[in-house]
Amino acid sequence: MGTYDDNSAAQNLNTGFVVMVRITAKDGEVDAIAEILQSLVGPSMAEPGMKFFMPYRSLEDPAQFFVYEIYEDASGWDAHNASPHFRAAVDELVAKAAHRERIPFAPFVT
Numbered sequence: 001m002g003t004y005d006d007n008s009a010a011q012n013l014n015t016g017f018v019v020m021v022r023i024t025a026k027d028g029e030v031d032a033i034a035e036i037l038q039s040l041v042g043p044s045m046a047e048p049g050m051k052f053f054m055p056y057r058s059l060e061d062p063a064q065f066f067v068y069e070i071y072e073d074a075s076g077w078d079a080h081n082a083s084p085h086f087r088a089a090v091d092e093l094v095a096k097a098a099h100r101e102r103i104p105f106a107p108f109v110t
Contacts, residue, residue, distance in 0.1 A: 017074050018053060018105040021067035029096035030063050037065060043085035044069075049076020065096075077104065079107045 025033045037055035044053035051070040058064035071077045080086055094100055 023065040023097040
């Protein structure tokens with residue numbers, strides 16, 4: 001197995017700007033939130049400042065979602081937040097969520 005220094009895929013993902021999103025669906029809204037998140041994957045991955053956008057669902061609690069987003073930089077996240085597909089989905093998503101937390105991160109290990 002190679003070292004971290006010669007792993008170009010890991011180096012590519014460890015640059016830029018990462019956002020962690022945790023969502024808990026309200027009772028009866030689990031499937032709706034799953035559909036909203038799934039509908040965001042294609043258009044989000046097509047954004048020029050986006051490196052990776054992938055929603056996950058907890059195996060232990062299907063009402064718990066995690067979205068892992070990697071952007072080229074903070075301006076990529078700003079562009080995503082202003083994108084038509086995000087703007088069209090976010091109000092409905094928030095209305096169906098009991099909890100939504102978005103935390104940006106920047107890499108510190110090179």
